[in-house]
Amino acid sequence: MNYKDIREECCEANIALPKTGLVDLTFGNVSVYDPQAGVFAIKPSxxxxxxxxxxxxxxxxxxxxxxxxxxxxxxxxxTHRRLFLAFGEAGVRSVVHTHSRCAVAFAQAGREIPCLGTTHADHFYGTVPVTREMFPEEIQGEYEWETGNVIVERFEGLNPMDFPAVLVNGHGPFAWNVSGAKAVEYAHALEIVADMAIKTFAIAPNCHGISRSLLDKHFLRKHGKDAYYGQ
Known part of the structure; x- marks a missing residue:
């Protein structure tokens, strides 16, 4: 097998990353999963x-x-492999990791990104989670695999398609979705809402975010069985 389809999708998604402004140097990667073949394509190091x-x-x-x-x-x-093992059945076919600057700022602060407005609610069904700090034995062991483990641990009880991104404490964001293009789109959306949140807190440090009813309206009109936004 030459895995032509996932290679092409993966390459296209990786090339799209710098066009979004999400990566500096080579700080980012995209993978694309073929659940039937049980393999994924990923950017070379x-x-x-x-x-x-x-x-x-x-x-x-x-x-x-x-x-x-x-x-x-x-x-x-x-890390990508761990996420496909955990989230593949939920429909995750692509994972993106970047060091986009605003999302990294939240990760470095160990802070979640609360849902402050409808731009956020269109993409994430509430607060974007942050993982706990990794233990020294996790860092000194199989670090990248353990990074995946702390993400999976944080998502216990959460639907990964309702919250298609996470901030790894002290590190940076991972995002995912049903295709390479969608995963890059959501990594971009994450950076946008992180930037908006930083600016909002600069203006109003005690901002408490939008109501549950407004969150439900904006997320559910784009996602789920009753969605009506778009073509």
């Missing part, structure tokens, strides 16, 4: 976005084995 081709994408199975590709996969591959 440290390769400039402008040089990426579909053939460069590395294909990895859910046991962590490279099944196709001549380059080293992203160092974040174990």
């Amino acid at each position: 440290g390769v400039d976005y402008a040089a990426l081709r579909p053939a460069d994408m590395v294909v990895v199975d859910l046991d962590g084995n490279i099944v196709d590709g001549s380059l080293k996969p992203s160092s974040d591959t174990p």
